[in-house]
Amino acid sequence: MIQRKTLYKTSVWLFTVLFLSLPGHVQAQFTSSINGFFSKEWEGKQAMVVAKPLQGAPVIDTTTIVNRSAIFTLKLTEPCAAYLWIDGLKEDIQFFIDSPKISIGVESGLFGSAIIAGSASSEHWAEQFTRSKHGRDLDPDDQLALLNALTSGDSLTAFTLECKLDSLRTLDRNAVANLILEQPTLASSWYLFASSMFSYRQTLDLFNSLPTFASYPSYQRIKAELTQKQLGKKAVDFSLPITNGKVARLSDLTSRFVLIDFSIRHQVSCQKRHFDLKKLYQKYHPLGVEIVTVSVEFDRMYGQDALAKYPLPWIQLQDFMDTPTITKAFSVHYMPDNVLLDATKIMIGRDMSVQELDAMLEQLLNK
Numbered sequence: 001m002i003q004r005k006t007l008y009k010t011s012v013w014l015f016t017v018l019f020l021s022l023p024g025h026v027q028a029q030f031t032s033s034i035n036g037f038f039s040k041e042w043e044g045k046q047a048m049v050v051a052k053p054l055q056g057a058p059v060i061d062t063t064t065i066v067n068r069s070a071i072f073t074l075k076l077t078e079p080c081a082a083y084l085w086i087d088g089l090k091e092d093i094q095f096f097i098d099s100p101k102i103s104i105g106v107e108s109g110l111f112g113s114a115i116i117a118g119s120a121s122s123e124h125w126a127e128q129f130t131r132s133k134h135g136r137d138l139d140p141d142d143q144l145a146l147l148n149a150l151t152s153g154d155s156l157t158a159f160t161l162e163c164k165l166d167s168l169r170t171l172d173r174n175a176v177a178n179l180i181l182e183q184p185t186l187a188s189s190w191y192l193f194a195s196s197m198f199s200y201r202q203t204l205d206l207f208n209s210l211p212t213f214a215s216y217p218s219y220q221r222i223k224a225e226l227t228q229k230q231l232g233k234k235a236v237d238f239s240l241p242i243t244n245g246k247v248a249r250l251s252d253l254t255s256r257f258v259l260i261d262f263s264i265r266h267q268v269s270c271q272k273r274h275f276d277l278k279k280l281y282q283k284y285h286p287l288g289v290e291i292v293t294v295s296v297e298f299d300r301m302y303g304q305d306a307l308a309k310y311p312l313p314w315i316q317l318q319d320f321m322d323t324p325t326i327t328k329a330f331s332v333h334y335m336p337d338n339v340l341l342d343a344t345k346i347m348i349g350r351d352m353s354v355q356e357l358d359a360m361l362e363q364l365l366n367k
Contacts, residue, residue: 032097034072034084037105038065042086049074051082051097054194054218078216079187081125084114094129096121098187121188128179128192131172159275162268173198177206185212194218197334200229200351228331235260235345236329240294240317248292248315250345256288257361258345262327262337264296265310273336274312276354280361281314287365294319294326296335 034049042065049072051059061072065086074082079098086093086106093114095104102118116122145161148154176196180189190213193206207226213219239249250258261277263270274293281291291314298321319327330339340349340357349360 029077030079030100031073031075032099033101034061034074034082034097035101035103036065036070036072036084037103037107038068038070038086039107040068042088043068046087047072048085049082050085051076051080053077053080054191055221078218079121080191081129081188094126095119096125096188096191098122121186124179124183124186125188128176128188131176131179155271155275158268159272162272166269173202177202180206181209184209187213190216190219194222225331229347229350231347231350233347235339235341235347237345238326238329240319240326248317250292253290253292254343255290256343257284257290257364258341259289259291259357260326260330260339260341261291261293262296262330262332262335263293264335267335270336271310273354274310278313280354280358283358284361284365285314289361289365290314292317296321296324296327 036047038047045065046062047065047070048060048062051074053059053076056077059074059076061074063070063072074097076097079096081094082097083092083094084104093104093106095102095114095116096119098121099118102116102122105115105117119125145157148157173196176192177198180193183189190210193210198206204226207222210219235250237249237251239247241247250260259277261273263273265271277291281289285291293312293314294317296319317326319325337351338349338357339347340352340360342348349357352360
């Protein structure tokens with residue numbers, strides 16, 4: 001009986017301190033106070049809240065648990081994911097900072113998990129976080145087979161397994177996109193969108209579904225990037241040296257269509273893309289299609305070695321990680337990526353699969 005009364009009192013205490021704080025509306029640029037309430041055995045332990053902004057270093061506040069409570073204050077540019085660390089606790093408590101005042105209650109053995117009040121996003125963030133951090137992957141046997149294929153140079157096996165892995169990644173991206181669209185007004189949905197990788201078209205569709213966050217700096221940044229990528233705009237002209245001291249300039253190319261292919265040579269997905277592009281090049285180059293591969297290399301020495309090991313039948317240029325020029329001009333953040341241009345260097349396609357390119361070029365060339 002005494003144990004049941006104690007449990008009841010603890011429950012009342014925890015719910016009372018949590019729900020005295022109601023969630024508030026938050027804009028970009030705000031200060032959030034995180035109030036933690038803990039069980040007696042954690043008295044005197046160190047605790048820390050780590051916020052993870054989309055850009056910049058983590059924002060951290062540390063304190064000591066006194067009288068079963070701890071208060072953290074964080075100044076943030078915009079709402080973001082965070083976790084609570086407590087010395088001795090096996091797992092960090094994941095939550096989302098989207099309000100000026102948030103309460104987190106953790107009572108050992110009472111609820112089995114933290115109770116979070118004042119954050120509209122935190123309930124959904126648990127599922128969003130799990131989905132974004134634990135994606136599908138090849139089973140252990142396939143992972144080993146892929147490693148062996150890469151080590152032995154077995155391109156066919158590597159490409160086959162890469163296709164399988166790419167399909168799993170596509171399923172993950174679609175699942176994450178659905179989570180975002182289910183709650184398009186939650187700050188955590190914007191955070192999940194802005195911290196994930198999607199295809200150009202999927203990015204554009206999701207962005208247009210999230211106008212609630214127009215005041216966020218990250219929204220304006222992504223808006224500027226999408227404007228930079230917008231189809232119908234003229235591509236930025238560029239010139240880079242190629243072999244034999246010659247210089248390739250985009251504006252000098254007179255082909256009916258130009259495909260700019262962005263890649264990293266050692267990445268299996270890019271090697272698979274080049275394998276398929278060779279067939280496309282053989283089919284359409286005589287009809288006026290040129291390909292320019294911009295390969296991103298670690299440095300110039302590595303780049304020269306890569307040119308010798310991975311020759312391609314079309315124009316090859318190199319961008320470097322320490323001083324990117326073309327990839328930056330075309331707002332490329334992941335590879336493989338590509339941009340299709342018409343004869344006037346207007347962008348007419350972006351981030352297309354080889355199958356999509358084949359269908360589009362066949363249609364354009366048969367007009």
